[in-house]
Amino acid sequence: MTAIRSVVRGAQRRRVSTIVIVAATAMAVTATVLAGLLLAASSAPFANAFAAQRGAHLTALFDAASTTREQAAATAARAGQAAGPFPVTTISAAPADAPRFGLPSLRVVGRAAPGGDAVDRVTLLTGRWARGTDEIVVARGHLRIPAGTTLRTADGTTLRVVGEGRSISRTAQGWMTPDGVAAIGPTGWQMLYRYADAGSEAAMTAHTAALGPGVQAQSWLSVRADAAHRTQLFVPLLSAFGLLGLALAALVIGNVAAGTVASAIRRIGVMKALGLTPAQVVRACLAQALLPGMIGAVLGIVAGDLLAVPLTADVAELFGTVPMSVTPWVDAAAVVAALLVISATAAPAAWRAARLRTVDALAVGRTPHSGRGRLAARLAARSRLPRPVGLGIAQPFTRPARLLALLLTIGLGTAAATFAIGLASSLRLVQAADQRPATSADVLVLPVMAQGGGADARTVLDTTPGTGSYYGRAPADIAVDGLHDPANGSVTSGDATAAGYEMLAGRWYTGPGEAVVTTGLLTATGKHVGDVVTGPGHGPLTLVGEVFDGSANAHLYTDVAGVPGVRTGFEWYVKLRPGTDRDAYLAALRSRHVPAEATRVEGADGTLIVLDSLTALLTALLVAVAGLGVLNAVVLDSRDRVHDIGVHKSLGMTPKQTAAMVIASVGVPGLVGGAAGVPAGYLLHHWAVPAMAAGAGIRLPPSTIDVYAVGLLAVLALAGLVIGAAGALLPAGWAARTRTAVTLRTE
Amino acid sequence: MIDVADVSRRYEGDQAALDHLSLHVAEGECLALLGPSGSGKSTLLNLIAGLDRPTEGTVTVGGTRVDRLGEAAAARYRRATVGLVFQFFNLLDDLTVTDNVLLPAQIAGRPAADSRRRARQLLETLGIDRHADAYPGRLSGGERQRVAVARALMNRPPLLLADEPTGALDTASGAEVRKLLIDLHAEGQTIVLVTHDEVLAAAVATRTVRLVDGRVAS
Numbered sequence: 001m002t003a004i005r006s007v008v009r010g011a012q013r014r015r016v017s018t019i020v021i022v023a024a025t026a027m028a029v030t031a032t033v034l035a036g037l038l039l040a041a042s043s044a045p046f047a048n049a050f051a052a053q054r055g056a057h058l059t060a061l062f063d064a065a066s067t068t069r070e071q072a073a074a075t076a077a078r079a080g081q082a083a084g085p086f087p088v089t090t091i092s093a094a095p096a097d098a099p100r101f102g103l104p105s106l107r108v109v110g111r112a113a114p115g116g117d118a119v120d121r122v123t124l125l126t127g128r129w130a131r132g133t134d135e136i137v138v139a140r141g142h143l144r145i146p147a148g149t150t151l152r153t154a155d156g157t158t159l160r161v162v163g164e165g166r167s168i169s170r171t172a173q174g175w176m177t178p179d180g181v182a183a184i185g186p187t188g189w190q191m192l193y194r195y196a197d198a199g200s201e202a203a204m205t206a207h208t209a210a211l212g213p214g215v216q217a218q219s220w221l222s223v224r225a226d227a228a229h230r231t232q233l234f235v236p237l238l239s240a241f242g243l244l245g246l247a248l249a250a251l252v253i254g255n256v257a258a259g260t261v262a263s264a265i266r267r268i269g270v271m272k273a274l275g276l277t278p279a280q281v282v283r284a285c286l287a288q289a290l291l292p293g294m295i296g297a298v299l300g301i302v303a304g305d306l307l308a309v310p311l312t313a314d315v316a317e318l319f320g321t322v323p324m325s326v327t328p329w330v331d332a333a334a335v336v337a338a339l340l341v342i343s344a345t346a347a348p349a350a351w352r353a354a355r356l357r358t359v360d361a362l363a364v365g366r367t368p369h370s371g372r373g374r375l376a377a378r379l380a381a382r383s384r385l386p387r388p389v390g391l392g393i394a395q396p397f398t399r400p401a402r403l404l405a406l407l408l409t410i411g412l413g414t415a416a417a418t419f420a421i422g423l424a425s426s427l428r429l430v431q432a433a434d435q436r437p438a439t440s441a442d443v444l445v446l447p448v449m450a451q452g453g454g455a456d457a458r459t460v461l462d463t464t465p466g467t468g469s470y471y472g473r474a475p476a477d478i479a480v481d482g483l484h485d486p487a488n489g490s491v492t493s494g495d496a497t498a499a500g501y502e503m504l505a506g507r508w509y510t511g512p513g514e515a516v517v518t519t520g521l522l523t524a525t526g527k528h529v530g531d532v533v534t535g536p537g538h539g540p541l542t543l544v545g546e547v548f549d550g551s552a553n554a555h556l557y558t559d560v561a562g563v564p565g566v567r568t569g570f571e572w573y574v575k576l577r578p579g580t581d582r583d584a585y586l587a588a589l590r591s592r593h594v595p596a597e598a599t600r601v602e603g604a605d606g607t608l609i610v611l612d613s614l615t616a617l618l619t620a621l622l623v624a625v626a627g628l629g630v631l632n633a634v635v636l637d638s639r640d641r642v643h644d645i646g647v648h649k650s651l652g653m654t655p656k657q658t659a660a661m662v663i664a665s666v667g668v669p670g671l672v673g674g675a676a677g678v679p680a681g682y683l684l685h686h687w688a689v690p691a692m693a694a695g696a697g698i699r700l701p702p703s704t705i706d707v708y709a710v711g712l713l714a715v716l717a718l719a720g721l722v723i724g725a726a727g728a729l730l731p732a733g734w735a736a737r738t739r740t741a742v743t744l745r746t747e
Numbered sequence: 748m749i750d751v752a753d754v755s756r757r758y759e760g761d762q763a764a765l766d767h768l769s770l771h772v773a774e775g776e777c778l779a780l781l782g783p784s785g786s787g788k789s790t791l792l793n794l795i796a797g798l799d800r801p802t803e804g805t806v807t808v809g810g811t812r813v814d815r816l817g818e819a820a821a822a823r824y825r826r827a828t829v830g831l832v833f834q835f836f837n838l839l840d841d842l843t844v845t846d847n848v849l850l851p852a853q854i855a856g857r858p859a860a861d862s863r864r865r866a867r868q869l870l871e872t873l874g875i876d877r878h879a880d881a882y883p884g885r886l887s888g889g890e891r892q893r894v895a896v897a898r899a900l901m902n903r904p905p906l907l908l909a910d911e912p913t914g915a916l917d918t919a920s921g922a923e924v925r926k927l928l929i930d931l932h933a934e935g936q937t938i939v940l941v942t943h944d945e946v947l948a949a950a951v952a953t954r955t956v957r958l959v960d961g962r963v964a965s
Binding site: 373374377378381386387388390394398643644647649650652653655656657736737740741744 | 793796799818819821822823825826827831833837839841842843849850851854855856882902
């Protein structure tokens, strides 16, 4: 035991390498925890959040005019569990400091607390729950009203937003205290139910019918279907990151463990010379690897749990669910997995150490005698490269297993960076499609004057100098046979090809009676390009093209002349003649009482911001893990070859040349790993992005997939070199600084 | 050529490896440093080679204050001025004999063709040219030390420092190296030799200095 303790104590003496081992293990375990959380969060996120919140299978709204509070309460007996009745009211409000920015009507429910009820335990995301009658908590959804905002209702009541909450069952758009709702005047009673049999549409229909006529009811099945649509967009992305993280973490931990044993071999040689048995060697080696591994694992768990807070918040935002709390099973699994990987990779190295002849173990620190890497050394010696660089380049070939691990580490890091950059580019292009009308025009004429088809606006535009081309666009619900709800349509007036939408198939329409639709509409109706759709309020519309507008919904675009039932205000998108001063043009329009503004691209939407930050966080983490893996490998290598470094220095190698030699040692793994990682990341991107789109019901045009320019790929291939060089900088500095006499004494 | 003036070298715990030692070595001289283990012989050699720095005193070699050199300047000084021969050869086993010998010239950025010519000439002179493409692990101890000497002489250094050059060799190989050093000195090479081997010192050195506890004893 004393002998084993002596071997293990070696770790205390090699502070730098021990710190690196602990740091690499910690970072890898952090990545494992986060990857595990991602995979857990991506697995049935709605179901998990619904179970955690005890979501409502049925949300019922009883009209206060026809149902008393007691009558509503009595319905609780029909369900397994119920909550309510809660008073409900509807408010129309606007921010007090921006009264013209009207908000949609909010259905507000009076609840005393967010989490105390048997059903629908609302999660408070920010701020606190409402306490006073003038306080409101708003539900976070597409609309974000931050805490601190003051709202003024149509009747002049002032409400202060004190927090944001989320109900996975989407039972309300806002919550106040019951007294607060009473003060405004309740219009109904809300009851929330959970049933033992809620899995089928038929069962939910029966439960709804049992509540009696005239009750507004929302089934959890429709909420779930909507959530699934949203979730499917991101599951492949998060799964890909999770799997990459796990692979990289396992690789780094394995490399660290094997390297730890290798670095202890000379000490083991000494102990063997003093009588350590092979069995004791194996135990000592495992202990040597597990000790810093366990410290790293604990630190990694702490860091992982801390980082999990923003990560799970981002993921919940993407999924529209509630943030997962720290999951002990993920932590425990990460520690167990890390220790298993350490044991599994340290055991063969330990076994080799046990079988190594003592005399060979004692010779560690000199160039390996195995004969490996001699060809590389010979080629490097014949090359025209500066000798320190040549020596460095040839060096990794003396340890093929470590070289392979280094290649994989750098390859995975580069793949992650390639994937992330491609993904961000693709999502930006999807976002750009969504904002296409605004970005393809210079001036937007607002629809105030444009009632009834906008003849007045056109007259003004036609007679204002500088007008190039323009077209009108207005939203319209267009009923299509075969669709349950009307399609979100856009009717246009004029040549709307200027909007610049990309066509997935066919062409843009050229006149009344023709239409283009999104993939969502084709899927929902079973129609194809070339088919004709019919519906009330319009004549037959020939589908002449499938358009990509960045949306998964059923959209239809057609000329207003073919949909006579639509009477709506138009926005006019104007392209100016070259050389026209936009400000002067806008002033000219306004002087003729035409409200107009310069088109502007809205800031990236909330989802994209979350996705960007999530991608950046995960990529940074994976690249950092890869960098630490390189650092660990180079530290081990430098330690192993410290004597050779001393010899080089004694022959006149300067500190700069020494540093160059160490950094060059990651040159080949950096280049090859980068060159292999780029196609891996490229292929992953080309798999994940269409999968994300398909999950969301979108078909993407090739332009959103083929986002990698050749130059970008070349730069990305160099990312392997950057990761390698970054990881090698620290040990290179150490090797350069170490005094020659000290390194030569290491024998 | 070498002036060591009032040099001390103390390590952790204030243990003095060298204690106010002064020494002069003339150009063309062959000085043997003798003394028991721990007397400071190798420490003195390291200071002259610029591998270590004194705690006190000055070390001047060929007009260069070696004790003032930083790591980079010391490296350049070694390239130009010093050839080092070690007890355990310190050859790089993944390089061939030729590549080992070429290394100092390559590190110094000397022209490749000239360096190759010089390496070939040295290997021939030292009688190991038949091993030019072999790896050091296949050579005998004496042959390996010849390779080490060839490497030390590659950049034509005015000063050859040898630390126990026969310490790891059998009698026959030791004799080979002894003859080699005698020949080198006969050609005018300045040599400082650290050894326990009284026979080697007597055969090669023009002067011997005996160190005890970091001081010149005789």
